[in-house]
Amino acid sequence: MDMLWSGWGDPARATALPEPVTGLLRDLLGVTPRTDPPLALDDLTVLASPLTPAARAALAAAVGDDPAHVRTDTETRVRHTRGKSTPDLLRLRRGDTADAPAAVVLPASHDEVLAVLRTCADHGLACVPFGGGTSVVGGLAPDGRGPFVALDLRRMDRLLDLDPVSRTATLQPGLRAPDAEALLAAHGFTLGHFPQSYEWATIGGFAAARSSGQASAGYGRFDEMVLGLTLATPEGTLDAGRAPRSAAGPDLRQLVLGSEGAFGVITSVTVRIRPVPRTRVYEGWRFASFEEGTAALRRLAQDGPRPTVLRLSDETETLVGLARPGHLGSPDALEGTGCLAVTGYEGTEEDTAHRRERAAAVLRDCGGTYLGEEPGTHWAEGRYAAPYLRDSLLDAGAFAETLETAAFWSRLPGLYAAVREALTATLTGAGTPPLVMCHISHVYENGASLYFTVVSAQGADPVAHWAPAKRASSEAILAAGGTISHHHGVGTDHRDGYVREAGPLGVEVLRAVKRRLDPDGILNPGVLLPDDRPAGSPVPPSAG
Secondary structure: OOOOOOOOOOOHOOOOHHHHHHHHHHHHOOOOOOOOOOHHHHHHOOOOOOHHHHHHHHHHHHHHOHHHHHEHHHHHHHOOOOOOOOOHHHHHOOOOOOOOOEEEEEOOOHHHHHHHHHHHHOOEEEEEEEEEOOOOOOOOOOOOOOOOOEOOOOOOOEEEEEEOOOEEEEOOOOEEEEHHHHHOOOOOOOOOOOOOOOOOHHHHHHHHOOOOOOHHHHHHHHHHHHHEEEEEEEEEEEEEEEOOOOOOOOHHHHHHHOOOOOEEEEEEEEEEOOOOOEEEEEEEEEEOHHHHHHHHHHHHHHHHOOOOOOOOOOOOHHHHHHOOOOOOOOHHHHHHEEEEEEEEEEEEEEHHHHHHHHHHHHHHHHHEEEEEEEEHHHHHHHHHHHHHHHHHHHHHEEEEEEEEEEEHHHHHHHHHHHHHHHHHHHHHHHOOEEEEEEOOOOOOOOEEEEEEEEEEEOOHHHHHHHHHHHHHHHHHHHHOOOOOOOOOOOOOHHHHHHHHHHOOOOOOHHOOOOHHOOOOOEEEEOOOOOOOOOOOOOOHHHHH
C-alpha cells in the first residue's frame, strides 16, 4: 500500500479530532475551520514529464528493459513529490506540484542502481533515492537545476543473509520496517528499531538519515546497529564494514550513515540483531516538574539501570494529553499536574524484573510517583498515532509541526528554554500564539534529545507564516549549543544550520567526498550540502 498522497499513512486510519480538542483550538489559539473543500488527487495538475524518449529508453534498459519500471503517470509522480513535513503537505494540498519528479524508476538490484546512476549522469538527470517517503526535512525535494528522477527502492525488499552465530542480518534498503521485523522474527530475532515512522519507513532510509527509534535507550540508534553497508555511486561501488570494530583507518560507514543520498544509494545494510524479547512491560511515572523528571532520566542514563524505553513529557504535553495520544483532550489525560514519564522494559523475564525493580528505586528517590502500567501501555498502543493526529489538526484548520535537537545534559535546560521562547515569541508576534510542547525520548550518558511539537492557527499563508518561526528556532538551537537535528536529518530545511555546525573546513571535506563519488552532482542536489551540482554544468539535450 502507498501512503496517503496528502497526509500520513493509511487513509483508513484517519480520525476526526474530539470536540474538546477543537474547542481548545478555537478558544485558546483562535483556530477557525477551513472553508475551502480539500483537493482530490484527480484535481491535481502536473506538468508533462520532461523526460525525452531517449532518456526514458535508457532508464528502462537500466532496470531490466521493462518500461513498467519507469513510470511517468500523474499519480505516481504526485506520490513521490516531496516528503511528509507539514509544509510539504500544505503545499501539495493547495495543488503545488512544482517539485514532482520527471519519472519514478524502480530498480531491483545493486547493479540496476549503478546502471540508473550512470544513465542519469549521461542524460543530465538528478537522482533522488526514495524509500518510504517519510522525510520531514525537505530530503526528497532537490534544489531545482533541471529534471530529476525518484529512485524508488521498493523492489529491493529482501533479507539477504542472517547469521545467528554472530547475530547479524543483511537487509536490502527498500524493506519496510514491519516487514523486516517479520522476516527476522521468523528466525527468533528483532532489530528493535521502532521510530514514529516505523510503519512506513525503510531500512535504507534509517541508515541514510541516522534514525533513532523509541526504544533507543535499550537498543541504541540505528547508526549504532549498522555493522556494514554497500553504496552505489556514479563512480562505482563502495563497501564499508567487515568486522564489528576496526582500527583500519577512519570508519567509512560513518561517512555514509547520515549522508541522505547525497554521496550514493545504499543498496544493502548489515545490522546487529537481538533475540525477540520474551517480556515487554511499560509503565508511567509522574514528576512535579520537567526539571525534576530530567534529573531522574539523567541519573538512569548515567548510572543505570537503563530501561529499554525512557521518555519524559513536559507539563504542557502532559496536560494536553499528547504524552498519550489516545487521551488527547480527555479531562483525565493525567490526573493531577506535573510531567509524565514512560519507562519500558524488554528482555527475559528475569532481566526485565531486575531492571524494573532497580529503576523504580531510582525514580522514587528522584521524586517520581508510580502510576502503574496503564499510562505506559496506552503510550505504547498509540505511539505511531501522532502523524495521523497532525493530519487531523491540519484538516481542522490548525498548523502543527515538529522539530527536534539534542545537547549535553548541562546545556539542556537552556536549550529547552531558548527554543520555546523563539517559537512562542515569533508566532505570537505574527498574531498566532502557539501551544509549544516538548518531550525527551532519547537519552545518553552525556546528554539527551528534545522533541518539540508546535500547534497554532495557520495564518493566511501557512508555509510562509511558519518560515520565520522555523528560522528563529534553528538559530536558538545553534546559539544554545544544540545540534540542528538529532534524528530527523538535514535535508534542505536544516542545510544552512548543518553547514554552520560542520564549519568551513568540514564542509570542504564533505564537498571533496561529494566530488569524488558524484562528480556531476546528480545525487540529491542541494540536500545536505548547498550547490552540489557544478555551477554552469551543461544539461544534455535528452533531458529537456
